Amino acid sequence: MQREGWPEPGELVVCTVDQVVDFGAFVILDEYTNKRGLIHISEVASGWIKYIRDHVREGQKIVCKVLNVDPSRHHIDLSLKDVNEHxxxxxxxxxxxxxxxxxxxxxxxxxxxxxxxxxxxxxxxxxxxxxxxxxxxxxxxxxxxxxxxxxxxxxxxxxxxxxxxVKIPYVDITGYVDLISPAPDGIEQIKKALKKAARTKEDEVTLDVRYVGAPRYRIHVTAPDYKLAEGELRKAAQAAIKSIEKEGGEGTFHRQA
Structure with missing residues (x-):
């Protein structure tokens, strides 16, 4: 789909090189309807350019930075050198x-x-x-x-x-809790705490709690983004710690093993 209107200065745009001349290159802006721009030779690459076609050629797909837009003259100035590889x-x-x-x-x-x-x-x-x-x-x-x-x-x-x-992007993070209970039914208290840790109100979040080695338990979180994942990880750990402390035990959260 092509957009109507004009790009904004500073915007990155996808272009197709249409014509290469001695003083620069004319390009077609692929994302905008009937818009062409000029990359002056000074904006093609850093340093002195001996042969401009060593840097751009007709039909090439490139990304440029918009330097200036003048709708009254139907003119768009672009830069190729100001766009890094990333x-x-x-x-x-x-x-x-x-x-x-x-x-x-x-x-x-x-x-x-x-x-x-x-x-x-x-x-x-x-x-x-x-x-x-x-x-x-x-x-x-x-x-x-x-x-x-x-x-x-x-x-x-x-x-x-x-x-x-759409393939939804998910992130995976892991944290650990150390749970200790001196109570006679300590094992049951720890199981209860871990069940609370495994609960979440977020439909798109998956929590997995597993035994690592006494007194450590792993909490693995899968979520659409890091912010949500981190929040759910800490909520899970806090729920387990609060539960075990309520019964006279101790709990500690570790972001990494």
């Missing part, structure tokens, strides 16, 4: 993900091109990216799409597409 890789990956998301939407809204454009515009306005919108929908559910401005019917359809196609 930025280039991330931008290309995000662009490819958006291309996939657009194809999924096209299949779902086949024959409804005008309405499809409205749905896509709404998602981009809310998320700046079609794929990010679908990823959030897959993780957070239909409410995320409703908040973005989609109608109930469209939110339901986009949610279905997202759940079918």
């Amino acid at each position: 930025q280039r890789r991330e931008k290309i990956q995000a662009w490819k993900a958006d291309q996939k998301a657009w194809k999924w939407l096209q299949m779902a809204y086949e024959g409804e091109e005008d309405h499809l454009a409205d749905v896509a515009s709404t998602l981009i306005e809310g998320y700046e990216s079609l794929y990010v919108a679908m990823e959030d929908a897959a993780v957070s559910g239909i409410d995320a799409l409703a908040e973005a401005g989609l109608s109930p019917e469209d939110a339901s359809k986009v949610l279905s597409i997202s759940q079918e196609n």
